[in-house]
Amino acid sequence: MRALEASGRLRRANERVAEYQSRIPIAALWGDGDKASADMMSLDASRHLWNARIDPRRRTYAAGIYTHVRDRWGIVYDQPIVLNERQAGVALEGVEHHNRAEDRIRLSLLAVDTHGYTNPAMAIAKLLGFDLCPRLRDLAERNLYLPRIFSIPEGLEPATVRRVSLTAIERWLG
Incomplete structure:
Protein backbone atom coordinates (compact mmCIF):
# COMPACT_ATOMS: atom_id res chain seq x y z
CA MET A 1 0.00 0.00 0.00
CA ARG A 2 2.89 2.39 0.67
CA ALA A 3 3.96 2.11 -2.99
CA LEU A 4 0.40 2.98 -4.05
CA GLU A 5 0.23 5.92 -1.65
CA ALA A 6 3.30 7.60 -3.19
CA SER A 7 1.99 10.36 -5.42
CA GLY A 8 1.72 9.24 -9.03
CA ARG A 9 4.27 6.43 -8.74
CA LEU A 10 1.95 3.60 -9.80
CA ARG A 11 0.45 5.61 -12.65
CA ARG A 12 3.89 6.51 -14.07
CA ALA A 13 4.99 2.87 -13.85
CA ASN A 14 1.82 1.67 -15.63
CA GLU A 15 2.28 4.29 -18.38
CA ARG A 16 5.88 3.17 -18.98
CA VAL A 17 4.86 -0.49 -19.21
CA ALA A 18 1.98 0.31 -21.59
CA GLU A 19 4.28 2.42 -23.80
CA TYR A 20 6.86 -0.40 -23.89
CA GLN A 21 4.22 -3.02 -24.74
CA SER A 22 2.91 -0.86 -27.59
CA ARG A 23 6.36 -0.90 -29.22
CA ILE A 24 6.60 -4.71 -29.23
CA PRO A 25 5.62 -5.98 -32.72
CA ILE A 26 3.60 -8.94 -31.38
CA ALA A 27 1.35 -6.53 -29.44
CA ALA A 28 -0.20 -5.49 -32.76
CA LEU A 29 -1.68 -9.00 -32.96
CA TRP A 30 -3.49 -8.51 -29.64
CA GLY A 31 -5.56 -5.58 -30.92
CA ASP A 32 -5.54 -2.18 -32.54
CA GLY A 33 -5.03 -0.40 -29.22
CA ASP A 34 -8.34 1.47 -29.47
CA LYS A 35 -10.37 -0.76 -27.15
CA ALA A 36 -10.14 -1.26 -23.40
CA SER A 37 -11.93 -2.88 -20.50
CA ALA A 38 -12.21 -1.53 -16.97
CA ASP A 39 -13.01 -3.00 -13.59
CA MET A 40 -12.28 -2.56 -9.91
CA MET A 41 -9.94 -4.72 -7.86
CA SER A 42 -10.03 -4.89 -4.09
CA LEU A 43 -6.71 -4.34 -2.31
CA ASP A 44 -6.07 -5.00 1.37
CA ALA A 45 -5.73 -1.76 3.32
CA SER A 46 -5.33 -0.48 6.82
CA ARG A 47 -8.57 0.37 8.60
CA HIS A 48 -7.08 3.83 9.14
CA LEU A 49 -7.01 4.61 5.40
CA TRP A 50 -9.73 7.24 4.78
CA ASN A 51 -11.37 5.38 1.87
CA ALA A 52 -10.99 1.84 3.25
CA ARG A 53 -14.22 -0.10 3.68
CA ILE A 54 -15.09 -3.66 4.66
CA ASP A 55 -14.79 -5.90 1.62
CA PRO A 56 -18.08 -7.88 1.59
CA ARG A 57 -16.44 -11.04 0.23
CA ARG A 58 -13.37 -11.26 2.46
CA ARG A 59 -14.67 -9.29 5.45
CA THR A 60 -11.40 -7.33 5.76
CA TYR A 61 -10.61 -3.67 5.25
CA ALA A 62 -9.83 -2.88 1.64
CA ALA A 63 -9.65 -0.07 -0.87
CA GLY A 64 -10.68 -0.33 -4.49
CA ILE A 65 -8.47 0.40 -7.45
CA TYR A 66 -10.21 0.88 -10.78
CA THR A 67 -8.02 0.03 -13.75
CA HIS A 68 -8.37 0.40 -17.51
CA VAL A 69 -6.61 -2.33 -19.49
CA ARG A 70 -6.13 -1.73 -23.21
CA ASP A 71 -6.53 -4.56 -25.72
CA ARG A 72 -2.74 -4.61 -25.98
CA TRP A 73 -2.71 -5.56 -22.27
CA GLY A 74 -1.20 -2.42 -20.81
CA ILE A 75 -2.84 -0.71 -17.84
CA VAL A 76 -3.50 2.78 -19.19
CA TYR A 77 -5.30 4.26 -16.19
CA ASP A 78 -5.77 3.51 -12.51
CA GLN A 79 -7.72 5.33 -9.84
CA PRO A 80 -8.31 4.50 -6.16
CA ILE A 81 -12.02 4.37 -5.33
CA VAL A 82 -14.26 3.45 -2.43
CA LEU A 83 -15.59 -0.11 -2.49
CA ASN A 84 -19.24 -0.73 -3.41
CA GLU A 85 -19.72 2.60 -5.18
CA ARG A 86 -20.93 3.13 -8.74
CA GLN A 87 -17.96 3.12 -11.07
CA ALA A 88 -19.35 4.92 -14.13
CA GLY A 89 -17.66 8.23 -13.34
CA VAL A 90 -14.20 6.78 -12.94
CA ALA A 91 -14.74 4.65 -16.07
CA LEU A 92 -15.39 7.79 -18.13
CA GLU A 93 -12.55 9.67 -16.44
CA GLY A 94 -10.03 6.99 -17.36
CA VAL A 95 -10.88 7.09 -21.06
CA GLU A 96 -10.87 10.88 -21.13
CA HIS A 97 -7.51 10.97 -19.31
CA HIS A 98 -6.03 8.52 -21.81
CA ASN A 99 -7.51 10.24 -24.87
CA ARG A 100 -6.24 13.68 -23.79
CA ALA A 101 -2.66 12.87 -24.83
CA GLU A 102 -1.93 13.68 -28.47
CA ASP A 103 0.67 10.92 -28.99
CA ARG A 104 -1.59 8.00 -28.01
CA ILE A 105 -4.08 5.89 -29.91
CA ARG A 106 -7.52 7.15 -28.82
CA LEU A 107 -9.80 4.66 -27.11
CA SER A 108 -13.03 4.22 -29.06
CA LEU A 109 -14.66 1.55 -26.87
CA LEU A 110 -14.65 0.74 -23.16
CA ALA A 111 -16.15 -2.50 -21.84
CA VAL A 112 -17.43 -2.34 -18.26
CA ASP A 113 -19.51 -4.50 -15.95
CA THR A 114 -22.83 -3.58 -14.35
CA HIS A 115 -21.22 -1.22 -11.80
CA GLY A 116 -19.59 0.83 -14.59
CA TYR A 117 -22.90 1.51 -16.32
CA THR A 118 -25.53 4.22 -15.91
CA ASN A 119 -27.75 5.84 -18.52
CA PRO A 120 -26.09 9.27 -18.06
CA ALA A 121 -22.66 7.62 -18.46
CA MET A 122 -23.76 6.13 -21.79
CA ALA A 123 -24.78 9.60 -23.00
CA ILE A 124 -21.60 11.29 -21.75
CA ALA A 125 -19.44 8.61 -23.39
CA LYS A 126 -21.14 9.28 -26.73
CA LEU A 127 -20.57 13.03 -26.29
CA LEU A 128 -16.89 12.36 -25.56
CA GLY A 129 -16.60 10.26 -28.73
CA PHE A 130 -16.39 6.67 -27.53
CA ASP A 131 -18.71 3.74 -26.86
CA LEU A 132 -19.39 2.51 -23.33
CA CYS A 133 -20.23 -1.19 -23.65
CA PRO A 134 -21.68 -2.66 -20.45
CA ARG A 135 -22.15 -6.31 -19.63
CA LEU A 136 -25.41 -6.10 -17.73
CA ARG A 137 -26.24 -8.55 -14.99
CA ASP A 138 -29.52 -10.44 -15.47
CA LEU A 139 -29.78 -9.29 -19.08
CA ALA A 140 -32.10 -12.20 -19.87
CA GLU A 141 -34.64 -10.69 -17.47
CA ARG A 142 -34.63 -7.26 -19.15
Missing part, protein backbone atom coordinates in the same frame (compact mmCIF):
# COMPACT_ATOMS: atom_id res chain seq x y z
CA ASN A 143 -37.17 -6.33 -21.81
CA LEU A 144 -37.53 -3.73 -24.53
CA TYR A 145 -40.91 -1.99 -24.20
CA LEU A 146 -42.41 -0.88 -27.52
CA PRO A 147 -45.73 0.28 -28.95
CA ARG A 148 -47.73 -2.43 -30.72
CA ILE A 149 -47.42 -0.70 -34.10
CA PHE A 150 -43.59 -0.87 -34.25
CA SER A 151 -42.13 -3.55 -36.47
CA ILE A 152 -39.05 -5.30 -35.09
CA PRO A 153 -36.70 -8.01 -36.34
CA GLU A 154 -37.79 -11.55 -35.57
CA GLY A 155 -34.75 -12.21 -33.39
CA LEU A 156 -35.74 -9.44 -30.94
CA GLU A 157 -39.32 -10.62 -30.50
CA PRO A 158 -38.66 -12.74 -27.36
CA ALA A 159 -37.07 -9.76 -25.59
CA THR A 160 -39.88 -7.27 -26.30
CA VAL A 161 -43.05 -6.34 -24.49
CA ARG A 162 -45.61 -4.56 -26.68
CA ARG A 163 -47.60 -2.58 -24.12
CA VAL A 164 -46.54 1.03 -24.67
CA SER A 165 -49.51 3.23 -25.49
CA LEU A 166 -48.68 6.07 -27.88
CA THR A 167 -52.07 7.64 -27.10
CA ALA A 168 -51.22 7.87 -23.39
CA ILE A 169 -47.83 9.42 -24.20
CA GLU A 170 -49.42 11.99 -26.53
CA ARG A 171 -52.02 12.85 -23.86
CA TRP A 172 -49.31 13.26 -21.22
CA LEU A 173 -47.17 15.50 -23.48
CA GLY A 174 -50.37 17.37 -24.19
